[in-house]
Amino acid sequence: MTENIVRFAASEQEPYIGQNLLNNGYVAELVKEVYSISGYKTDIKFYPLARARELAKQGKVDGLLPFYQQHTVNNVFVLSNPFPGSSIGLIKKKSLQIAKLSNLNDLSWHKLVFQDKYKFGAVRGTEDILSSYSEVKTLKLDLVSSDIQNIDKIIANRIDFAVIDKYTAADLLINKRPHFIGKLEFMPPPLLHSNFYVAFSTIPENVQKNKRIFDKGLKVTIDNGGLTKIMLKHGFMSEEVSGTSKQKLTIGTVNNNDMVVMKRLSKHFEAMHPNIKLEWRILDEDILRKRLMGDLAIADGQFDVMTIGTYETPIWAKRNWLTPLHSFPKKYDINDIIENVKKSLSYQDALYALPFYAESSVTYYRTDLLKKLNIKMPLQPTYEEIKQIAAKVHNPAEQIYGICLRGKAGWGGNMALLSTMVNTYNGQWFDTKWLPTLNTTPWHEAVSMYKNLIINYGPPEPINNNFVENLALFANGQCGIWIDATVAAGLLFNPKYSKVYDKLGIANAPIAKTSKGANWLWSWALAIPASSHKKEAAFKFITWATSKDYIKLVAQQEGWVSVPPGTRKSTYQNKDYLQAAPFAKFVFNAIQSADPHEPTLTPSPYIGIQYVGIPEFPAIGHQISLKLVEVLKGRIEIDRFLKESQAIAKQQMQHSGYILH
CATH class of the missing domain: 3.40.190.10 (Periplasmic binding protein-like II)
Known part of the structure; x- marks a missing residue:
């Protein structure tokens, strides 16, 4: 029996698709999922953009991905139905002040920006996004070949704004220009939500069949929530809490078992605080780090609670990206936290994150x-x-x-x-x-x-x-x-x-x-970004999730062997825990012996x-x-x-x- 395989040439467009991304990125995972519904396999190979387009034009592959709205279709390609793509807008220096807006979603900021005194940077092929606005009369436009050039030009004051996808901007700052993090901001809302498409070559005989199968599978994936799950997995979309007056807290956390347990048990927190609704973003460790740091890199403000570690806490605290933590309830017993774990989550003797668990x-x-x-x-x-x-x-x-x-x-x-x-x-x-x-x-x-x-x-x-x-x-x-x-x-x-x-x-x-x-010494800890507008509610959550009572709750629900380790002295003084966890003293000694201040x-x-x-x-x-x-x-x-x-x-x-x- 002949195996049904659809072959694609792909160009890297991080963070949406790329060879080094989880499952080759959101776009690749979605395309594979959509075709699997009809029993088809996909073969996706990566090439430089020009080479990928040429292979598709010549019919040597079934199609090209991803395809953008601004690309020219002509008679070479037949496009699939659209699926969510990039969020293209303007990024600027934080120090560049334009009029204060009462509503961040007020589109009137576009009118304020499109003035003769400002200079804009755009990658060739995206300049039409700016010219589509009626406010544009005379626009000072500087075209370049890559987004990183525009970021460098903003820092050097050679342009005032750059047209860029917000996730691309965040990842470039993290991976290429980390010393610029905290200096730029992406202005909400985006100018354009640009869809992605699969572009099918018109040369193969099965072009219409491939398109029909994809469009049908895409609809199924959208209807059954699969698209949302894949996007959330890669950190691109937020689950909305609709039809409720409850205050929403967005929590970004890693996909470790202890965090999954925390999500499951958080129904107890919501029962105690009926006016608070928790939205969970549970991500692969590498993606979580990128999305959290990216949130800070472009001042996006998506998260109210961040799961960060001993690496990030003092660095981010020094840059005023985190909320200092104090005025703990007496019952919380802050002195019960293991001293070197507490020290690793502090800056200038102030605590900026609470340890959920610690490890060596x-x-x-x-x-x-x-x-x-x-x-x-x-x-x-x-x-x-x-x-x-x-x-x-x-x-x-x-x-x-x-x-x-x-x-x-x-x-x-x-x-x-x-x-x-x-x-x-x-x-x-x-x-x-x-x-x-x-x-x-x-x-x-x-x-x-x-x-x-x-x-x-x-x-x-x-x-x-x-x-x-x-x-x-x-x-x-x-x-x-x-x-x-x-x-x-x-x-x-x-x-x-x-x-x-x-x-x-x-x-x-x-x-x-x-x-x-x-x-090593590490702690996954819960922190409140300075950009959160719900700090009081966030503080209630992180003190609940790192409390003695939470540890007792895990013991009741999961058994003492499963309680979050490495954070509290009282855990290692508890006879029930010591009996259930034969490794307890060994782990405690490993954590105590690790010295990040003299690592070599x-x-x-x-x-x-x-x-x-x-x-x-x-x-x-x-x-x-x-x-x-x-x-x-x-x-x-x-x-x-x-x-x-x-x-x-x-x-x-x-x-x-x-x-x-």
């Missing part, structure tokens, strides 16, 4: 597999010992892999683990003069060990695996060893979730030449063990994480990876003024 990193292993092979895991293993054990345990024929490690791109993904490995090989990200030190022997040794472990003894396609995926693999009995966060212990020891709850051992995070910086054996200028506590690190870490994936794919050698990574880090540090050119 450890080595999990299967006691039954090691016993069968007459192997003993040291309490403090080295990476060489880990490699030897993983090699003996590895049995892919039985779907048991020697070791599971984070391989997915992201500064909080593959780079989090690699950073701790570099520490133990006596390496660091920067020396005391902020010069990058990536092209060095410790980095080479760490990357070599990382690649050896993950390629030779890990599961297939490791570049798709982060914390959540490896947790599922280990809980299903498919990993011999897993080096990752202590927060997983509550699930792995839980018979409701884990098949290996009674075959589980824990050791310290591995070391190489030093134990310094081997185990050789002195470093930064705070952070598995990250560098500077605003530029997400941009640096993200770009290098993508190159690390290329190493795992076998596309580049380690020497080239280190050389190019060194250049990336040095260029960013020069742009940001840490080092001279």
Whole structure:
């Protein structure tokens, strides 16, 4: 039987579609979902835009995606029905003042902007958006070839406004110009909501059939809520609370199990506060970070509660992006929070986020597999010992892999683990003069060990695996060893979730030449952005979700083994918890021993063990994480990876003024 496959040439348009995005991005995932309804598969390959269009024009593929409203159709393409695309509007410096508006959705600001004294920047092909407004008479317009050029021109005062998609602007600032974050703002509402289309080539005989199947599947996906779910998954749409007078709190959080439990139990909070309705945005870790930071980057103001970590809190607090937290109810018992966790979420002795759970990193292993092979895991293993054990345990024929490690791109993904490995090989990200030190022997040794472990003894396609995926693999009995966060212990020891709850051992995070910086310190915490207009309601929620009473509620509903760990001293003094969680004292000691203020054996200028506590690190870490994936794919050698990574880090540090050119 012939398999039904529809083939597309795609051009990258991050953050909507791209090779390095989750599931290749929202557009790709939607197209695959739509065709799957009719039993069709899709083959999407990425090319430069001109090449993708040419392949579609010549009929060498069935179509092109994504297609924009401003593109020319002619007789070359037949367009699908539309689906949500970009939100194109104007971005400017915060310091550029135009008239204050009583209503942010008042379109009258367009009239104020379109005046002779302002100069506009636009990417070629988008200038028609401006000229379509009747207010435009004489417009000073500067055309460029890329959005990043316009962002640079705004900062340099060469233009006043740029026409740009708001999510594109946010991602460019995060990944390319992090030192500009907080200086620009996107002006609501957008000038244009530009739809996306699938453009079908008119040459293939089945063009009308492909279009008909897509349009039919798209309607089904819209009607059954699938489109909304996919968009929410990628962080592009907000669920609206309609037909109610309740105050809506929008919460952005990560898709970890503890957060899913928090959402499920939040009905108790809503019952206690009947005038508050919670809207949840539960996202993949990498997408969450981009959307939260993007919200701040362009002053979008979408969130009332943000789930952030020990990296973001002091940096964002210093820039006045977060609301300082004080005047806690006596019952909350702020002094019960573990001291170094509280310190990591503070700036100038003021608390800016409340810890939902805290973690360090450890080595999990299967006691039954090691016993069968007459192997003993040291309490403090080295990476060489880990490699030897993983090699003996590895049995892919039985779907048991020697070791599971984070391989997915992201500064909080593959780079989090690699950073701790570099520490133990006596390496660091920067020396005391902020010069990058990536092209060095410790980095080479760490990357070599990382690649050896993950390629030779890990599961297939490791570049798709982060914390959540490896947790599922280990809980299903498919990993011999897993080096990752202590927060997983509550699930792995839980018979409701884990098949290996009674075959589980824990050791310290591995070391190489030093134990310094081997185990990280992290907390997922709840903060209130300064841009929120519902701070009082948000404070009620975050104090509820991080309280002693919430921990008791989780214990009642899920069992003591599942309570959020690492935050409160009282949890580790509770006999019920200690009895249910055999790992409790081990985890507590790991958290207590982690010191982000002295992360490396050789002195470093930064705070952070598995990250560098500077605003530029997400941009640096993200770009290098993508190159690390290329190493795992076998596309580049380690020497080239280190050389190019060194250049990336040095260029960013020069742009940001840490080092001279």
